Amino acid sequence: MTAVTSVAPKRGRNVELALLMLAIGIIVVAYINVELALHGSLPPDLLYLVGGVAGVALIFHLVLRWRASYADPLILPIAVLLNGMGLVMIHRLDIAAGRSITGGLAFKQLTWTVIGVVIALTVLITLRDHRVLRRYTYTAALGALILLLLPLVPGLGKSAYGSRIWISVGGFSFQPAEIAKILLAIFFAGYLVQTRDVLSLAGRKVLGITFPRMRDLGPILFAWLISIAILVFETDLGTSLLLFGLFVSMLYVATERVSWIAIGLTLTAAGAYVAYLLFGHVQRRVLCWLDPFSPEGVDQCGQITTGLMGMASGGLLGHGLGQGRPWLTPLPESDYIFPSFGEEIGLVGVFALLLLYVLLVERGMRTAIGLRDGFGKLLAAGLAFVIALQVFVVVGGVTRVIPLTGLTLPFLSYGGSSLLTNWTLIALLLRISDHARRPVPDVDPADISSDTPTEVVKVA
Amino acid sequence: MNTPIRRLSWLAAMLFALLLIASTWIQSFGAPGLNERPGNRRTLLASYNVERGQILLDGNPIARSVPNNSEVKYQRVYSQPQLYSHLTGYQSFIYGTGGGIESAMDATLSGRDDNLFYRRFTDQIMGRTPTGASVELTINAAVQKAADEALGNQRGAVVALDPTSGAILAMVSHPNYNPSQLASQADGVSTKAWKDLNADSTQPLQNRAISRLYPPGSAYKVVTAAAALDSGKWTKDSTLPGPAQLKLPLSTSTMANSNRQACGPDDKVTFLVALQNSCNTAFGWLGMQLGADTMRSTSEKFGFNQQLDVPMTSAASVFPAEIDQPGLALGGIGQGNVQSTPLQMAMVAAAVANKGEVMKPFMVEAVRAADLSELSRTKPEVLSRAMKESTATQLNEMMQAVVTNGTGTRAAIPGVQVAGKTGTAEHGKGQAPHAWFIGFAPANDPKVAVAVVVEDGGRAGTDAYGGAVAGPISKAVMEAALR
Numbered sequence: 001m002t003a004v005t006s007v008a009p010k011r012g013r014n015v016e017l018a019l020l021m022l023a024i025g026i027i028v029v030a031y032i033n034v035e036l037a038l039h040g041s042l043p044p045d046l047l048y049l050v051g052g053v054a055g056v057a058l059i060f061h062l063v064l065r066w067r068a069s070y071a072d073p074l075i076l077p078i079a080v081l082l083n084g085m086g087l088v089m090i091h092r093l094d095i096a097a098g099r100s101i102t103g104g105l106a107f108k109q110l111t112w113t114v115i116g117v118v119i120a121l122t123v124l125i126t127l128r129d130h131r132v133l134r135r136y137t138y139t140a141a142l143g144a145l146i147l148l149l150l151p152l153v154p155g156l157g158k159s160a161y162g163s164r165i166w167i168s169v170g171g172f173s174f175q176p177a178e179i180a181k182i183l184l185a186i187f188f189a190g191y192l193v194q195t196r197d198v199l200s201l202a203g204r205k206v207l208g209i210t211f212p213r214m215r216d217l218g219p220i221l222f223a224w225l226i227s228i229a230i231l232v233f234e235t236d237l238g239t240s241l242l243l244f245g246l247f248v249s250m251l252y253v254a255t256e257r258v259s260w261i262a263i264g265l266t267l268t269a270a271g272a273y274v275a276y277l278l279f280g281h282v283q284r285r286v287l288c289w290l291d292p293f294s295p296e297g298v299d300q301c302g303q304i305t306t307g308l309m310g311m312a313s314g315g316l317l318g319h320g321l322g323q324g325r326p327w328l329t330p331l332p333e334s335d336y337i338f339p340s341f342g343e344e345i346g347l348v349g350v351f352a353l354l355l356l357y358v359l360l361v362e363r364g365m366r367t368a369i370g371l372r373d374g375f376g377k378l379l380a381a382g383l384a385f386v387i388a389l390q391v392f393v394v395v396g397g398v399t400r401v402i403p404l405t406g407l408t409l410p411f412l413s414y415g416g417s418s419l420l421t422n423w424t425l426i427a428l429l430l431r432i433s434d435h436a437r438r439p440v441p442d443v444d445p446a447d448i449s450s451d452t453p454t455e456v457v458k459v460a
Numbered sequence: 461m462n463t464p465i466r467r468l469s470w471l472a473a474m475l476f477a478l479l480l481i482a483s484t485w486i487q488s489f490g491a492p493g494l495n496e497r498p499g500n501r502r503t504l505l506a507s508y509n510v511e512r513g514q515i516l517l518d519g520n521p522i523a524r525s526v527p528n529n530s531e532v533k534y535q536r537v538y539s540q541p542q543l544y545s546h547l548t549g550y551q552s553f554i555y556g557t558g559g560g561i562e563s564a565m566d567a568t569l570s571g572r573d574d575n576l577f578y579r580r581f582t583d584q585i586m587g588r589t590p591t592g593a594s595v596e597l598t599i600n601a602a603v604q605k606a607a608d609e610a611l612g613n614q615r616g617a618v619v620a621l622d623p624t625s626g627a628i629l630a631m632v633s634h635p636n637y638n639p640s641q642l643a644s645q646a647d648g649v650s651t652k653a654w655k656d657l658n659a660d661s662t663q664p665l666q667n668r669a670i671s672r673l674y675p676p677g678s679a680y681k682v683v684t685a686a687a688a689l690d691s692g693k694w695t696k697d698s699t700l701p702g703p704a705q706l707k708l709p710l711s712t713s714t715m716a717n718s719n720r721q722a723c724g725p726d727d728k729v730t731f732l733v734a735l736q737n738s739c740n741t742a743f744g745w746l747g748m749q750l751g752a753d754t755m756r757s758t759s760e761k762f763g764f765n766q767q768l769d770v771p772m773t774s775a776a777s778v779f780p781a782e783i784d785q786p787g788l789a790l791g792g793i794g795q796g797n798v799q800s801t802p803l804q805m806a807m808v809a810a811a812v813a814n815k816g817e818v819m820k821p822f823m824v825e826a827v828r829a830a831d832l833s834e835l836s837r838t839k840p841e842v843l844s845r846a847m848k849e850s851t852a853t854q855l856n857e858m859m860q861a862v863v864t865n866g867t868g869t870r871a872a873i874p875g876v877q878v879a880g881k882t883g884t885a886e887h888g889k890g891q892a893p894h895a896w897f898i899g900f901a902p903a904n905d906p907k908v909a910v911a912v913v914v915e916d917g918g919r920a921g922t923d924a925y926g927g928a929v930a931g932p933i934s935k936a937v938m939e940a941a942l943r
Contacts, residue, residue: 298499369466
C-alpha cells in the first residue's frame with residue numbers, strides 16, 4: 001500500500017511543453033513554406049508571428065501547470081497544431097484571393113483564436129471542478145434551446161448558403177448552434193445521470209433486446225423533434241445530424257442498452273427519408289452524393305466534384321503548400337478546407353490531420369474511462385464523440401462517404417463561432433482530464449452526492 | 461459505463477477508418493480517373509504550365525505552344541486553323557480540349573500519359589523542364605489542301621487513305637471553324653466564338669468525316685457486290701435481273717432505276733454492267749437474295765457497327781440488327797436504314813484496293829519527344845478481311861468500268877486507271893440527295909483510296925448526281941496524292 005502511493009504520479013506537463021514546441025515548429029515551417037512558394041522570400045513578420053503563436057501557447061501551458069497540472073498532455077498540442085495549420089491554409093487562400101494581411105480572413109481567424117483561447121483560459125481558471133456544471137443541467141438545456149431558435153428570430157437571423165443558421169449582430173455573424181452543442185452535452189450528461197437507472201432497467205424484451213417503456217421514450221423523441229425542427233426550419237442537415245447523434249451516443253453510454261441505438265437509427269432513417277421526400281435541397285444532396293458526375297448532377301454538384309478533383313490532383317504527396325489551386329473549389333477555407341489540404345499536402349498530409357483528430361478523440365475517451373463520477377464520464381465521452389462525429393460529417397461529406405451537409409471542421413475551418421466553441425470544448429476536456437488523472441481523489445461533498453458512493457472507500 | 465465508452469471509441473475509430481479509406485481512394489487509385497474528367501480545371505490549368513507538345517505535319521507544326529507574358533504560361537497557336545480545324549481540334553482555356561488530336565491525344569501532348577512516365581521521371585532527375593510529347597500526323601499537306609479546295613464552300617466531307625497501310629492522308633469536313641479563336645486568351649473572344657459555333661445550325665464543330673452518319677446510297681453497292689461475289693453464286697459476268705421496277709415484298713411500293721428504264725435488254729443485265737451503270741433493281745434483288753445475315757456479316761467485315769479510334773473516336777456506321785425483305789432490297793442499294801460515315805466508305809474503297817484486307821485507319825504516325833527523338837511509331841494493322849482476294853480482283857475491274865464507261869467518268873484522271881463508285885443518296889422527301897463518290901487509284905497498284913460526300917447535292921442542288929458533284933472532288937484529291 002505504501003509502496004504504491006510513494007510513486008510520484010506523472011503530470012505530463014513537460015511532455016506537453018515538448019509537444020507544443022514541436023507543434024509550433026510544424027506551423028512555422030508550414031508558414032515559411034507558403035511564403036517561399038508564393039512570394040519567394042521569408043515573410044518579414046515571421047518573428048512576430050512565431051513569437052505570438054508561441055506566446056499564446058505558452059501562456060495556456062502555464063495556466064495548465066497552475067490550475068490543471070494533471071490535465072492530459074496531448075490535448076493542447078493537438079488543438080494548437082490544428083488551429084495553426086488552419087491559419088496557415090487560410091492565410092495561403094487569402095494570398096490567392098488577393099486579400100491583404102489585415103483585411104484577410106486569416107487575420108480575423110487569428111483574432112478569434114485569441115478570443116477563443118482567452119475564453120478557454122477563463123473556463124479553466126474559474127471552473128475548478130466540472131461537477132459544478134451538473135447544477136446547471138436545465139439552465140444549459142434552456143440556453144441551448146434559445147441559441148438554436150435565435151436564427152429564426154426575424155431581424156436577427158440570416159440565411160447563407162441555403163441554411164438559416166446564422167445570427168448577425170452589429171456586423172458580426174455567428175452560428176449559435178455551435179455553442180449549443182456544448183450546452184446540450186452538459187444537459188444530456190446531467191439529465192442521463194439522473195435517469196439512467198430507470199432508462200436502463202425498465203422495459204420489455206422483444207427478440208432478445210429490451211425496449212424501453214413508452215413513457216421513457218419522451219426525452220429521445222424530444223431530442224429527435226428538435227433535430228427535425230432544425231432541419232425543417234433552418235434547413236441545416238449537418239447540425240441536426242450532429243445533435244441527434246450526440247444524444248443517442250450519450251444515451252447508449254448511460255444505459256448500455258443497444259435498443260436505444262436501434263431506436264435512434266430508426267428515427268434518423270425515418271427522418272432522413274421524410275426530409276428526402278419533402279425537400280428539394282435534400283434530394284440534390286443525395287444526388288450529388290450518389291452520382292455527382294451524372295448528366296443531371298454535373299450542373300448541381302460543382303462544389304463536390306471540384307473538391308474531389310482537388311484532392312485527386314494532390315495525389316499521394318500533394319503539390320506542396322502554396323503550389324496547388326485550392327481556390328478553384330467554392331468555400332475552400334471553411335467547409336472545403338479538407339480538400340484544400342488534400343490538394344497541397346497530399347494523402348500523407350490528410351492522413352496526418354485525421355490521425356490528429358483520432359488522437360484527440362481517443363484522449364477524450366480515455367479521460368471518460370479514467371473518471372469516477374458518472375456525470376463527468378458522460379460529459380467527456382459526449383464531448384469527445386461530438387468531435388469525431390463532426391469530423392466524420394464534414395470530411396465524409398466532401399469525400400462522398402455520406403451526403404454533404406455543411407459543418408466546419410473543428411479548429412481547421414475558418415469561422416469564429418466554431419473556434420470559440422472548440423476552444424471551450426478543449427478547456428472542458430482539459431479540466432475533466434485533470435480530474436481523471438489526479439491520483440488520489442479529493443474528498444469533496446459533490447462526490448458523495450454522485451451516483452457511485454460505494455467507490456469511496458477509505459482504508460485507515 | 462466503461463464498456464459502452466470503449467464501444468463508442470471503437471465506433472469513432474471506425475468512422476475515421478471510413479474517412480481514411482475514402483481519402484485514399486480519391487487521392488490514389490481514383491485520382492487518374494478524376495484528373496482525366498472533362499471539365500477538370502486543375503488539369504487544364506496544369507496543362508497550360510508545361511509546354512504542350514506540337515502537332516506536326518511532315519515535321520512542320522500545325523499546332524504549337526508559344527510562351528505567354530501572362531499568368532498562363534503558354535498560348536496555343538494554330539498555323540492554318542481553318543484548313544486543319546477538324547484534325548487539330550482546339551485547346552481552349554475555358555472549354556478544355558476537344559474536336560481532334562488536341563483532345564484525343566491530350567495525355568500525350570500534355571505529358572501526362574503513363575507511357576511517358578520514364579521520360580517525365582528522367583526530366584525531373586536531370587532538371588529539364590518537363591514538356592509534352594509531339595504528335596506527327598500521317599496527313600499529307602498537299603492532299604489535305606486539294607480536298608479542302610475541291611470541296612470549297614459545299615457542306616460535306618472528304619477522306620483519303622493509303623489503302624495498303626490505313627494511314628489517313630486527308631480528312632476534311634466542311635463547314636470548318638477557327639480553333640485559334642477558341643484558344644484565344646483575350647477577353648471574350650473564345651466565349652463569343654464558342655457561342656456562335658454552337659448556335660450555328662450547320663454544326664461546324666462536328667467532324668463530318670467520322671461523326672456524321674449518311675445514307676451511303678449506291679456507293680454501298682460495292683459492299684453488296686462483295687457479298688455476292690464472295691458467296692460464289694455469281695461472278696462479274698453473271699446475268700442478273702434488271703427490270704425498270706422491282707416490286708418489294710410485304711409492301712405496295714416498288715424500287716425504280718434512276719432513269720426509270722430497264723438496265724438491259726429483256727430486263728437482264730450482267731453484274732459488271734449493273735455496277736457500272738448503278739442498276740438499282742439488280743442490287744435490290746441481290747440484297748434480298750443474299751439475306752440479312754450475309755449482308756450484315758459482310759458489312760461488319762468492312763467495319764460497320766463498330767467505333768474506331770483514329771485516334772478520334774468515329775461514330776459506328778450502321779447495318780441494322782433487324783431488317784426485313786424490303787429493307788434488304790433498300791439496303792442493297794445503300795438506302796433504308798443503312799448508314800455510314802465518310803471514313804467507313806473510304807475503308808470500303810480501300811478494302812477493294814488492298815486485295816480484300818481492311819487496314820485499321822490511323823492518323824498518328826509517330827510520337828516524338830521535345831528534342832524530336834521518336835518515342836513510338838504506329839505500325840499498320842489489319843482490321844479484318846472483308847472479302848476473298850479473287851472477289852477484290854473482280855470488283856476492282858468492275859469499279860474501273862464505272863469510271864471508264866459508267867456513272868463515274870467525271871472522276872477519271874488522264875493517264876491513270878481509276879476505280880470507283882458513285883452514289884446519290886436520298887434522305888427525305890423534297891430534299892436534294894447527298895452526292896457520293898468512293899474510289900481508288902491507280903487501279904493496278906493502289907496508292908490512295910478516297911471517299912467524298914457532298915451534302916444535299918452541293919452547288920448542283922436537286923439536279924445532283926453523285927458522279928457529277930463528288931467525282932471531280934475525288935479526281936482532285938487523287939491527283940494531289942499521286943503527284
